[in-house]
Amino acid sequence: MSQVIYDRPPGLDDGALPPRQRTRLVEIVIPVYNEQLVLADSVDRLHTYLAESLPYPFRITIADNASTDETWAVALDLSERYPHVDAVHLDQKGRGRALRTVWEASDAEVVAYMDVDLSTGLDAFLPLIAPLMSGHSDLAIGSRLARGAAVVRGPKREFISRTYNLMLRSAMAARFSDAQCGFKAGRTEIIKALLPQVQDQAWFFDTELLLLAERSGLRIHEVPVDWVDDPDSRVDIVQTALEDLRGMWRVGRQALRGGVKAPVQARVLAAQLPQGMRNQLPSFAVIGVASTLAYLLLYWVLRAVCPAYLANTLALALTAIANTAANRRYTFGVRGSTSALRHQVEGGVAFLIGLALTNGALAVLHAAAPATSHAVELATLIAANAMATLVRFLLMRAWVFNPRRTGQPERP
DSSP states (O other), rough: OOEEEOOOOOSSSGGOOOOHHHHHHEEEEEEESOOOOTTHHHHHHHHHHHHHHHHSSSSEEEESSSSSSSSSHHHHHHHHHHEEEEEEESSSSOOOHHHHHHHHOOOSSEEEEOOOTTBBBBHHHHHHHHHTTTTSSSSEEEEESTOOOOEEHHHHHHHHHHHHHHHHHHHOOOOSSOOOOOOOEEEEEHHHHHHGOOOOSTTTHHHHHHHHHHHHOOOEEEOOOOOOOOTOOOOOHHHHHHHHHHHHHHHHHHTTHHHHOOOOGGTTTTOSSSSSHHHHHHHHHHHHHHHHHHHHHHHHHTTTTTHHHHHHHHHHHHHHHHHHIIIIIIIIIOSSSTTHHHHHHHHHHHHHHHHHHHHHHHHHHHOTOOOOOOHHHHHHHHHHHHHHHHHHHHHHHIIITOHHHHOOOOOO
């Protein structure tokens, strides 16, 4: 159980704000870990911007999750200096844990968070929360991948971000464009309804919250942002990527078992997926993640003894056969041996498309960087395979396992 210490200076007690204003309060959380060098400057900039530009009462809450430097002392000093700044200390790490702690206790109408480096341009904050204050949307996210966004960052982070979000859209059927941008907000009543169902306490927290919101039929507003990469970022990219993959696998399994749903307004209940797809997507997502992991493992093993193109072809062929058989049985409910061979042959079309996409991606990579490492090859194949996964689902649903061809009714 994490210990939580609040520091709320005099003058910011609940009675300090008139009741009419208090219902419109916006609380902005800044989760921090060992940020003593940049915290004061960032809070100064944010407080100045909000005081001059935000037409609503606001509170900035610094959530220090187990810093080992002087971050907590800086946070306390800021809370004493500004009447609209709070400081919260947790004795366990985890960005998701810090956000959960503050949001669960919030009395604001809208809660938000942003990264301490303020990489996202603050001019996007009012467009972010405006549809939440009006009740038009339930959650809002800044997007570095939406049309109109202006992003400055290195090619490595750009590639990783686009690959991750492409996997979410293809394997998890996500409709939002950028799960990882540290610039999000939500109506507090909605956030509090979702939080009990969100398990992650670290970096996957954002993604899990958004996936749950989409499954619950909630409206997510996207704002294109100006974003400049922080060169001093200390995020462990490899560890974070592995945790994100594990999170996707866990959420996919939950969805396959029936998943969880947060309470939503009656207006969303009439919105339905096409017949059968509600049951098909979670199953396809779980099988897709398992197939992708098996494919990457096979490629890594075969690459040690084969050229890249041969290793890719063999790994893709073996996993494609298993993928078609699993989706035939579990996603589309086709049982028995009748037409099983035909389904494998037709599923081979998806295999050929995937082969063209992945080998084509390798060709482009090797042309641009002939001496590239196996790890970079794997990252490239993840992106290409994500696109092939989307094509595979559409082919299987519309053609290979179409109920009019299989004689199997779609699951209600």
